[in-house]
Amino acid sequence: MKRIQILVFVAALAYPAIDFASSSVDPGQLGRMRGILTACSSVNPREASKYLLEIKTVIGDATKETVDQVAGAEEYKQAYHDVTEELGSMNRDEMARACTNYLATTN
Numbered sequence: 001m002k003r004i005q006i007l008v009f010v011a012a013l014a015y016p017a018i019d020f021a022s023s024s025v026d027p028g029q030l031g032r033m034r035g036i037l038t039a040c041s042s043v044n045p046r047e048a049s050k051y052l053l054e055i056k057t058v059i060g061d062a063t064k065e066t067v068d069q070v071a072g073a074e075e076y077k078q079a080y081h082d083v084t085e086e087l088g089s090m091n092r093d094e095m096a097r098a099c100t101n102y103l104a105t106t107n
Contacts, residue, residue: 025070028075031075036083037054037055038084039083039084039087039088040095040102043092
């Protein structure tokens with residue numbers, strides 16, 4: 001079962017979160033990606049700067065005001081909560097491996 005969770009987690013990380021061609025940021029997608037990237041930063045603190053770069057990639061050219069507005073949306077909050085709750089149920093070592101694998105696929 002844990003292997004399935006890891007595969008789902010890695011797939012979620014690799015899934016393109018936001019259509020950069022659009023002018024709006026999807027609150028649910030941003031919430032999920034921020035939750036995943038925040039969790040990865042917590043289990044791999046030495047790689048935190050790389051995860052922060054990934055967050056910037058997800059946000060794209062959106063202004064701070066747009067991001068703040070999206071982060072205030074209920075859909076964002078729910079998505080962030082759901083992801084962090086799910087990841088919190090994973091073994092810390094498994095999550096760290098999945099996060100490391102994610103960084104390897106983004107470089």
